[in-house]
Amino acid sequence: MDAKAPPVEKRRQILDAAIHVFARQGFHACRVSDIADEAGVAYGLVYHYFKSKDQVLNELFTERWSLLLATIEEVDGQTISAREKLDVVARFIIDSYRHEPDLMKVIIVDVTRAANSFGRTHLPEIRRAYDLIAKIVADGQRAGTFRTDVDPEFASMWFYGAIEQLLSGWVFDLIPGEEADFDRAREMLVETICGGLESRNGAGQAS
Amino acid sequence: MDAKAPPVEKRRQILDAAIHVFARQGFHACRVSDIADEAGVAYGLVYHYFKSKDQVLNELFTERWSLLLATIEEVDGQTISAREKLDVVARFIIDSYRHEPDLMKVIIVDVTRAANSFGRTHLPEIRRAYDLIAKIVADGQRAGTFRTDVDPEFASMWFYGAIEQLLSGWVFDLIPGEEADFDRAREMLVETICGGLESRNGAGQAS
DNA sequence: TCTCCTAGATTGACTGGTCAATCAGCCGGC
DNA sequence: GCCGGCTGATTGACCAGTCAATCTAGGAGA
Numbered sequence: 001m002d003a004k005a006p007p008v009e010k011r012r013q014i015l016d017a018a019i020h021v022f023a024r025q026g027f028h029a030c031r032v033s034d035i036a037d038e039a040g041v042a043y044g045l046v047y048h049y050f051k052s053k054d055q056v057l058n059e060l061f062t063e064r065w066s067l068l069l070a071t072i073e074e075v076d077g078q079t080i081s082a083r084e085k086l087d088v089v090a091r092f093i094i095d096s097y098r099h100e101p102d103l104m105k106v107i108i109v110d111v112t113r114a115a116n117s118f119g120r121t122h123l124p125e126i127r128r129a130y131d132l133i134a135k136i137v138a139d140g141q142r143a144g145t146f147r148t149d150v151d152p153e154f155a156s157m158w159f160y161g162a163i164e165q166l167l168s169g170w171v172f173d174l175i176p177g178e179e180a181d182f183d184r185a186r187e188m189l190v191e192t193i194c195g196g197l198e199s200r201n202g203a204g205q206a207s
Numbered sequence: 208m209d210a211k212a213p214p215v216e217k218r219r220q221i222l223d224a225a226i227h228v229f230a231r232q233g234f235h236a237c238r239v240s241d242i243a244d245e246a247g248v249a250y251g252l253v254y255h256y257f258k259s260k261d262q263v264l265n266e267l268f269t270e271r272w273s274l275l276l277a278t279i280e281e282v283d284g285q286t287i288s289a290r291e292k293l294d295v296v297a298r299f300i301i302d303s304y305r306h307e308p309d310l311m312k313v314i315i316v317d318v319t320r321a322a323n324s325f326g327r328t329h330l331p332e333i334r335r336a337y338d339l340i341a342k343i344v345a346d347g348q349r350a351g352t353f354r355t356d357v358d359p360e361f362a363s364m365w366f367y368g369a370i371e372q373l374l375s376g377w378v379f380d381l382i383p384g385e386e387a388d389f390d391r392a393r394e395m396l397v398e399t400i401c402g403g404l405e406s407r408n409g410a411g412q413a414s
Numbered sequence: 415t416c417t418c419c420t421a422g423a424t425t426g427a428c429t430g431g432t433c434a435a436t437c438a439g440c441c442g443g444c
Numbered sequence: 445g446c447c448g449g450c451t452g453a454t455t456g457a458c459c460a461g462t463c464a465a466t467c468t469a470g471g472a473g474a
Contacts, residue, residue, distance in 0.1 A: 010449085026323035031433060033452095042451040047435065056375050105264020113320035115379050116233035127381055150395050153382050157238070158396055162365035169364045174334055189365060190358050196403030205344055217423085238459060249425040254461065424467070432458090438445090438449070 014039045017129045020057045024103035027110040027118070057118060064103060068092060070194045072132040082140025083194040086114060089133065090163055090186045097167050098182050105171045119158055128162055130156045137197065147199040159193055218256045221246045225263045230309035232319040234264055234325070236327060264325060268318045271310060272332055279339040289347025290401040296371055297393045304374050305389050312378045315371060326407065337363045344404065354406040366400055 017039035021030050032053050038045045052057050073199060075088045097104040111118045119126060133157035140146035166185055169175040175185075224246035228237050239260050243250045257263050282295040304311040316326045319333060326333060341363035347353035373392055376382040382392075 029324065032435085033433085036452095041300070043453095044436085044451055045449080048448095048450070053434065090298055109321075109323050113375075114316075116316050116377060117236065117380075123379060130376075130381060150399060150408075151392075154376075154392055155399065157372045157376045157382060158318035158365075158399065161368040161370075163368075164372065165364045165368020166361070166366075167361065168322060169337075169361075172326075172330060174337060175360050175364060185358075185361055188361055192357055192365065192403035193399065194403070196399035196401070200407075211430070216463080240459085243426095250463085251426065252424055260460065415474100416470100419472085420470095422468090423463080425467105427463095429460105429462075429474100431460095432457105434457090436455075437453095440450105441449090444446090 003074060010041060010045065013205060014041060014046055014049060015056065015060060018101050021101075022057065022060075022106040022110060027053075027106070027114075028121065050156060054118075057106070057110060058121070059124060061107055061118075062125070064096065064107055065122070065129070068096075069125070069128055069132070072129060072136075076132060076136055078141075082136055082143065082146055083190065083198070085136045086133070086159060086194060087186070087190045089136075090159075090190055093163050093167070093184050096180050097170065098179075101171070103151075104167060108167055109171065112164065113168075132158060133159055140197070145199065146197045150197065155197060162189055217246075217248060217252065221248065221253055221256060222263065222267060224409060226267060226307075226309050226313060229264065229267075229317060234313070234321075236375040264313070264317060265328070267310065268314055268325075269332070271303065271314055271338070272329070276301075276332065276335055276339070279336060279343075283339060283343055283346075284298060289343055289352055290352065290397065290405070292343045293340070293366060294393070294397045294404075295403060296343075297366075297397055300370050300374070301389050301393050303381075304377065305386075308378070309335055311374060314376065319371065320375075339366060340366055347404070352406065353404045362404060369396055369400060 010013045014035060018035045021034045021038050024030075025034065026159070032046055033043050035053075036046050039046075045055075050059070071092045072089055078085070089149075093104075093166070111122060113119070115123070115126075130153070134152040137146060137150075137152040137155045141148045141150075141152065166175070166189065170177040175181075208365075221242060223253040225242045226239045228245050231237075232241065239253055240250050242263070243253050244261075246253075253260075253263070257266070269314065276297045279296055282292045285292070294347075319331060320326070322330070337360070341359040344353060344357075344362045344366075348355045348357075373382070373396065377384040382388075
């Protein structure tokens with residue numbers, strides 16, 4: 001089934017193999033030959049399609065992160081409540097993990113949370129996500145549903161950080177990750193954080 | 208001033224140098240010789256005091272993390288509200304960063320969030336912190352101040368994740384990190400998350 | 415007081431192994 | 445017989461960890 005695969009397929013094959021190898025061993029700990037073996041192609045072919053080992057990871061990250069950014073941008077434009085917008089964001093990330101746990105593991109462990117090495121390169125894109133979330137919070141404040149004594153950019157950090165920690169918990173088996181837990185976790189998280197963010201009984205409504 | 212330094216000082220000197228080198232270049236990207244240079248000692252001396260490069264990082268992590276665990280354990284025993292307990296936890300972590308940003312950067316970037324390589328080794332200790340926080344939440348539920356329809360172990364993840372993301376934001380200059388921002392961020396975070404966790408108007412009060 | 419001796423501290427050149435990346439050439443379709 | 449996909453042995457750089465040699469403090473003995 002490989003022999004007849006057109007060129008583009010081989011490239012994809014390498015990317016998919018990389019997802020699993022990176023997820024299993026970590027980007028730094030694995031060798032390029034591991035990727036080639038997993039993909040069932042020769043070592044050199046990896047370098048035919050990619051400039052370097054780094055570029056393989058870059059590609060995986062960018063592919064998925066741009067989907068996240070597109071999702072947040074799109075939901076931001078809709079006329080729904082801030083809570084609903086944040087729910088969509090949380091759902092996108094959590095469902096990404098649900099359907100492609102290995103890919104998300106790689107993105108979080110080797111890029112997003114490895115802000116020193118790889119994250120550094122992608123800081124602008126990562127930051128863009130935080131900024132968009134902050135914008136949603138700010139809009140919620142302007143609409144009067146969110147309390148105004150909380151900094152949107154800080155709230156964005158808590159919200160994203162909470163989700164990411166959730167994924168970490170699943171990745172490293174620290175919390176239950178059965179099928180039903182994903183939706184439940186998302187609901188609880190949005191309920192709790194948006195609940196804390198929402199204005200009530202006059203508190204936190206600085207002029 | 209070095210020439211007369213007693214042996215123990217040299218060991219400390221190496222650890223302190225490692226903090227700064229790790230923070231600057233990252234654990235993987237730096238060489239042992241960088242640590243030795245920064246400490247002003249010979250390469251081999253690092254191996255006189257430490258079994259390996261890894262052990263230097265282990266030591267730094269364990270030193271600080273055991274303080275965190277001790278703090279949580281102690282506050283857990285006190286008879287104050289769950290919110291106050293969580294505030295103490297957040298304060299400890301944020302103040303650790305305030306006073307020793309480089310050390311905290313290393314712990315977060317190279318250990319806690321690098322759950323693939325180093326975090327793996329320390330998962331039990333890291334997990335212990337999550338468990339203790341979950342226990343505080345569960346106690347708050349039992350006391351009736353926290354809503355009971357939220358899983359304590361999930362809430363623990365959000366809470367810790369939110370704090371860690373805050374530190375990341377400071378480490379990578381994504382959010383303001385002036386002196387006044389630390390306390391303010393902690394207050395806002397505890398207010399928001401505990402606010403969302405606290406029971407109110409009958410919602411979420413399952414039998 | 416001086417000398418010798420030992421143990422531990424300190425030094426840094428060197429070794430062994432690892433791997434990313436290269437490259438010279440092969441193969442199969444057109 | 446040409447061209448682009450494909451191969452995998454080879455190269456060269458890098459670096460953790462080793463080790464044999466040197467230094468220093470201070471205690472025992474004369």
